[in-house]
Amino acid sequence: MPVNLALPVREALLPVAGVDIGTARAAIRKPDRRDVLVLRLAPSAQVAAVLTTNRFCAAPVLVCREHLQSSAGSIRALLVNTGCANAGTGAQGLVNARASCASVATELECAPEQVLPFSTGVILEHLPMQRLLAGVTAACGDLGRSDWLDAAQAIMTTDTQPKAISRQIRVGAVSATVSGISKGAGMIRPNMATMLSFMATDASIAPPLLQRWVRELADASFNRVTVDGDTSTNDSFVLAASGVGGLRIERDTDPGAAELRGALLEVAQWLAQAVVRDGEGATKFISLRIESARNLDEASAVAYAIAHSPLVKTAFFASDPNLGRILAAVGYAGISDLDVNRVDLWLDEVHVATGGGRHPAYREEDGQRVMRQSEIAVRVALGRGQAATTVWTCDLSHDYVSINADYRS
């Protein structure tokens, strides 16, 4: 059961002009579920992406990098499959990723280099090419609708529900639409993005700005979430601007730029948080805010030390205000000159610790009350400077172990 994550309503998801969606059931890993997605982009579309930093990155990630470089400005389609990550697959994996792109290119009459491939699923196994290519043909035949709910379903792995959202802004006489999807659940500690997220707008965004925005958006959304600290081999975050709508943005200061960026950020943060809310086995959604750090690096180090501590995560699962575990994580986060007497800890508005120990007014029942909630804000002030950061995470439950112990069976 995801944490306070509403099932997307098909009617609330808005088509994005210049972006066609096609899906298919190719039985890549499991029968009878959508597992292939093709996004066809208008010729005017610009695409920017942030890809995994994992050195064991998947074959499709390598091919994506090549194609983004060789076909900069002329990407025509994205191909996504679930069920097999095509990672740890060596030279054959690259051959398969390129063959998938060629198959889309044949259907859509473009060059293979104009197609970006994405995969998610089990590592160390090869794509079942015959079934995948049949799925590509079927998905391309399905193009023409613009159903983002179908698209969100087609990229799920251990996700318990599809994740999709739309926003629309109006700038004078013109409007712009933003729609996006994401999938996540496990192996989530994006060093830049979740496993897969695709966002599209019908606005036109100049390539240098699009490139900068995609990174800024990732840093403010997918780079702030973690489920289990495992950076996936396939993480990809893609933003496409089809350019067929009326809004044209070249600079941050253009009319409508702030509004469009705001809508993009809202969609990106919603999609990133949705990944945590539907994190494997999650029963709690935790916002970690680290303040008064000397710099962003140490703020992040503290945030991730807390977010990745199995002891902290199991205490959240148990609704147990065993809050010394949070202090212990702060203590081993690697700040060698941390003065623990200047550290403060709050749970929502409850002041838990100060001066190296419990706050005098802290009462166990107050901590207990907050820990029972499904949404909990943890705030740590380090008393060292001005830097601050936020990280979103979830608890560690029995279901996380069950899901990952049974994933392949």
Place this chain on the structure above:
Amino acid sequence: MPVNLALPVREALLPVAGVDIGTARAAIRKPDRRDVLVLRLAPSAQVAAVLTTNRFCAAPVLVCREHLQSSAGSIRALLVNTGCANAGTGAQGLVNARASCASVATELECAPEQVLPFSTGVILEHLPMQRLLAGVTAACGDLGRSDWLDAAQAIMTTDTQPKAISRQIRVGAVSATVSGISKGAGMIRPNMATMLSFMATDASIAPPLLQRWVRELADASFNRVTVDGDTSTNDSFVLAASGVGGLRIERDTDPGAAELRGALLEVAQWLAQAVVRDGEGATKFISLRIESARNLDEASAVAYAIAHSPLVKTAFFASDPNLGRILAAVGYAGISDLDVNRVDLWLDEVHVATGGGRHPAYREEDGQRVMRQSEIAVRVALGRGQAATTVWTCDLSHDYVSINADYRS
């Protein structure tokens, strides 16, 4: 159920001349269990220790550091309690730790600074001083026997069994005895030592050598184990050389020095591995060997990335050869110029991955066979240099979640 960890037999544990043991039931957290331990040392004893690097270190750790400095060469007693860590307890925690030392000092007629205090248990709670001091009196009254099994029982928290071992060496006409105990189970990723381990020998070891050996021993034992990646607030590893036996060691090259160091290392590694074998919820004991790294830092980074990956740990729990998760962990361990085509992975003697993908001869049933074992050796060759390291860890099971979700209840 610990993994292949025999229950210590009282008769196999050897008294160490110059070290007296006393224990008591003080009901610090739970009634009717040994929870206070006093070790009295002969006046000739020398003591060296390695203490936690956690900045939120416990009050007793701070007092230990002071006393080791001010009473170097004349430590007379160690006091250990379980049930309360006296960590995150601010100024009052220090007052309590000092009062505990003073109480031992009164009983044993020494100075409070000649006593080293150690605590383990729940964080953010104060010691119940009345019960503790009664326990100190009782434990001091119990001195005179040298029962290491009692001692091992008195320091347990979520450990499922006491951990104790002895070794004896003979050098010409003289012999030396080494006995040690440890406790662990959770919050185990010693940045130098497990939560608590105490070793003693009746040999005489010159203070500078003792100081060096204790660090080398920790680096080759407790610094190589991890259960959950959480470095405790109270980690302490203490080696006492009572000096009342016949063996006298001043230099590494002295007769018997190599034998004694060997026995100490054997005891330290056994105690460290015992902590992992009895790790919270552990069902598998995993040895990780990282080879051909460019330097020790990157070897360690890879070892800990694998050892701390919840996905890898749950796959071990499930006996599921989902070995791409190990490659993914290698990939995000932070080696930015790692060439994945030069990485090799073995599970015991089964060659799993090479050249960026599966080894051609690898068969799933071979991986499956090894994964079903209770002891598994993982070997990763990075193909970059000569450095190597070993880390011991365990799997992540439902019981880990249960134990830590219920710890305080």
